Amino acid sequence: MAKATTSIRRQLILMVATVLIVINVVALWSAHIYANRAAKESYDRLLYGSALQMAENINILDSQFFIDLPVSAFETLALSTSDRAFYSIMNGQYQVLTGYKDLPNIPFTQLLQQSSEKEKFIPIYYEAMYRGETVRFVALGKRLLEADSVNDVFIIVGQTLDARRAAATEISQMALQFVTLFFFITLLLLLFVIWRVLQPLQAIKQAITERSPQELSPLEANVPSEIAPLLKSINYFMAQLDNTLSRLKRFTAEAAHQIRTPLAGLNSQAQNALDETDEVLRQKQLQHILESSNVLTNTVNQLLSRATLTHRYQSHPFSPVSLDHVTKETCRELVVWALEQQVEIEYLGDIQVTINGDEFALKQMLQNIIENAIKYSPKGSVVEVELMVMDELSETSVVLQIRDQGIGVPDQDKEHIFEYFYRSPDNFASGSGIGLSIAKEVAEHHDARFHLKDNQPTGLIVEVIFPQRKGLSYES
Amino acid sequence: MKVSYVLGLCLILVSRMVFADAVQQTTYITFPSLNKPPKYQEDVLAIYGAINHQAISPLFKAYQEKYPNVAIHYTESNTRHLYEQFISQPNVRPDVMLSPAMDLQFKLANDGYALAYDSPELSNVPKDSHWRNELFGFTYEPIVTALNSDILAGEALPLSREQLLNLIRSKNHLLDDKIGLFDIQQSGLGYLAWAYDGQQSRSYGRLLEAFGTHQARLYTDTSSMLNALLKGQIFIAYNLVGAYSYQWSQKYAWIKTIMPTDYTTIIMRTAFIPRDAQQPTLAKRFIDLLLSPEGQHILANQSGITPISTKVKGPYSRDELSKLPHGIFRPIPLGLELLIQTDDAKKQLIYHEWDNAMFTVPNDSSALP
CATH class of the missing domain: 3.40.190.10 (Periplasmic binding protein-like II)
Structure with missing residues (x-):
């Protein structure tokens, strides 16, 4: 039995879940980045706002700095309730005018550059460790104009990062909640979709399970176009099975019948022989019993050989077989028996052919065909066996013909002759009736065509045509 | 002395x-x-x-x-x-x-x-x-004004800063050297309360002027100011810590404690x-x-x-405090806003104003209306 690969449902769920997880992780990651940036920007603005308010209240009068910091600047900072804040206001010589005197990493070069360029001051943001904590600073310059001089002051405001972190965490957590919800809803929807899509397969399985083992009529189910071929294959297979099964039934019934009839004959002949007093007649009757027994043996042998062949088909791979050699050998084996029937076998053809096939089966085929030909040949006639190469429509094939000079087979019987146990109504020769059907099966197993033709003036030609294909080689 | x-x-x-x-x-x-x-x-x-x-x-x-x-x-x-x-x-x-x-x-x-x-x-x-x-x-403590009721001479108790200014004006020279204040340069609490007044009130400038004109006395702590009030060295004590002042009011009937009704600063x-x-x-x-x-x-x-908790009961609880006559309670926020009070430049400005008012001998009494 074929090993079941991973279920489609599980694969689908796995893939869907993987894709979803990847999407969600990417979404979360972007949300996290966004949250950090948003928090950073909004709190940077507060910091900048505070610095601007301080700058607003720094003035110069008679070269004296006049600094009156507004409460609002500190109230702006106090919006981050749990953060420390530090500030410093310096003159152009970096002397601290008010505020913290030891702020770290002040970007003097940049401030000085902005100062010397006489452009508008732009805020410089930077982070530094101060008093044991990471602090985000903004440095801003302000140009103070007097009649005869220009003085720059620098405002540095910094704040610790707690509020930023809290804000970023809050946004991230909201994103996490949303993404989690989204994940589960999508997963549920997709699971439903998967269930819905796989429903027809389930239905087919259900339909098959519910059937009785004998019921082999086609399945009727409405399935999507993707599943339809499967259903078609199942139905085709079931039709095949039905066919095989009925053939087997018929074969079994026929076989039983074929064996019972000779047995019954044997029985009555033996009875007669027992009752017979005339020694000459009894001898004759015993002869009949022997003949009937031979027929029966033959039939049983054929049945067995067919069973063997059927088994071989399934278990033996092909190998190169020398067809001419097998044919000659078979003829040689049968020639003695033929002579007893006062029939000659003549092998024609001088080619050597090798095909890919089953030697045993091919021999059985030849044997059956030649025996059949001999059986139906009148005494003193010749059965011709010929192996030849035929070129036809640019296709080269090997043709095997077995010709007899018997009465032949009427056209209406030709199509039935391969059926098991078929015996022509006008046929009086002894025979099992399955020899040719076995031969045909072997031929078909080797992809060969099996034909019946009429011989001239009378008789039957059995023709087996092996098509050209890989493995076939010959030489004249 | x-x-x-x-x-x-x-x-x-x-x-x-x-x-x-x-x-x-x-x-x-x-x-x-x-x-x-x-x-x-x-x-x-x-x-x-x-x-x-x-x-x-x-x-x-x-x-x-x-x-x-x-x-x-x-x-x-x-x-x-x-x-x-x-x-x-x-x-x-x-x-x-x-x-x-x-x-x-x-x-x-x-x-x-x-x-x-x-x-x-x-x-x-x-x-x-x-x-x-x-x-x-x-704690949750009001900043109050205490005064010796003797100075009123039958007049109504000044409940707001405006009324206090009017009283000072009307008594004029009677109050020279008789107003007690925290020395804001020595007392942290005094500076805090005074600077906060500067943020809150328009009467701040006029109060400073009035205090200066009357050569207000400066103290470094509440107790010495209350002692001075008790002994009649001063009649008005501005921006005291409520707790001590109320205790003295209970002991000495002529000492009145007022939570200004325009606004009452609350400190913790x-x-x-x-x-x-x-x-x-x-x-x-x-x-x-x-x-x-x-x-x-x-x-x-x-x-x-008065404790910070609103749930506690007692004679000095927040409940009892709010039953006394008072203005809008303005608690000084405990946050970065306080940094402004420690700013050196700001401090110099306030000290400068203060010194100008306190240590400039008034040329004549006509400075007062």
Whole structure:
């Protein structure tokens, strides 16, 4: 039995879940980045706002700095309730005018550059460790104009990062909640979709399970176009099975019948022989019993050989077989028996052919065909066996013909002759009736065509045509 | 003057040491542990505070009842002096620092001197009464005006700053040298209250002018100002801590305490544990007690200081406070806003204004209407 690969449902769920997880992780990651940036920007603005308010209240009068910091600047900072804040206001010589005197990493070069360029001051943001904590600073310059001089002051405001972190965490957590919800809803929807899509397969399985083992009529189910071929294959297979099964039934019934009839004959002949007093007649009757027994043996042998062949088909791979050699050998084996029937076998053809096939089966085929030909040949006639190469429509094939000079087979019987146990109504020769059907099966197993033709003036030609294909080689 | 000299002598007897500078009196008091004799080496909890030791001692007692093996060394001084000592002597820092000068306390916390402590008792007090789990507000005290009713001479009690100005104008020279103020350059609390007035009120400038014209006397602490009021050295004391003033009003009927009805400034006394405290665990227990319903109850009932908690009952509870006539309560926010009060430039501006008003001898009385 074929090993079941991973279920489609599980694969689908796995893939869907993987894709979803990847999407969600990417979404979360972007949300996290966004949250950090948003928090950073909004709190940077507060910091900048505070610095601007301080700058607003720094003035110069008679070269004296006049600094009156507004409460609002500190109230702006106090919006981050749990953060420390530090500030410093310096003159152009970096002397601290008010505020913290030891702020770290002040970007003097940049401030000085902005100062010397006489452009508008732009805020410089930077982070530094101060008093044991990471602090985000903004440095801003302000140009103070007097009649005869220009003085720059620098405002540095910094704040610790707690509020930023809290804000970023809050946004991230909201994103996490949303993404989690989204994940589960999508997963549920997709699971439903998967269930819905796989429903027809389930239905087919259900339909098959519910059937009785004998019921082999086609399945009727409405399935999507993707599943339809499967259903078609199942139905085709079931039709095949039905066919095989009925053939087997018929074969079994026929076989039983074929064996019972000779047995019954044997029985009555033996009875007669027992009752017979005339020694000459009894001898004759015993002869009949022997003949009937031979027929029966033959039939049983054929049945067995067919069973063997059927088994071989399934278990033996092909190998190169020398067809001419097998044919000659078979003829040689049968020639003695033929002579007893006062029939000659003549092998024609001088080619050597090798095909890919089953030697045993091919021999059985030849044997059956030649025996059949001999059986139906009148005494003193010749059965011709010929192996030849035929070129036809640019296709080269090997043709095997077995010709007899018997009465032949009427056209209406030709199509039935391969059926098991078929015996022509006008046929009086002894025979099992399955020899040719076995031969045909072997031929078909080797992809060969099996034909019946009429011989001239009378008789039957059995023709087996092996098509050209890989493995076939010959030489004249 | 003689009286204050005698008082000074008494303080020498009580304390082990008094600074030569009369302005910065520092009192050291030891509360020995309750274990007598101590079975093993006793622990010492060092506290710096600007709270009158009589007011805070019930709390110490309660603490020692819980932890009988702990002795408390209490150093009482003026707020600015405590701050400066804290900064200048990093080797002898206390375990707990208590002060009503919110700006100075905040500055220390902001500058990273405070130890973060997530006290379980924080749930008992309002959310805005602590900052970063480092600085804990534990009282809720109005800044009041006290006056000797003798000066009224039958006139109505001035309830607002405007009415106070009118009174000063009408009494004119009677009040020369008779108005008491905190010396904002010496007292942290005085500076805080005065600077906050500057942010709040339009009457600030006129008050300063009136105080200057009448050569207001300057004091460094509430007690000496109240003493002066009691003895008739001054008639009006502006921006006092409510708790002490109310106590005196109860004792001496002629001393009236007023919460100005235009607005009433509210300050919080704050506590923090310095990062380099010797006994952080003992200090944390003290903070827990301070904020606990028990500690808050002691403040409202025994110390005579209004506690921060709104749930506590007692003669000095917030409930009782709000029953007295008052203006809009304006609590000074415990946050970064306080940094402005510590800004040097701002301080120089305020000192400059103050000095101009106080130390300029008025050329004539016509300056007053």
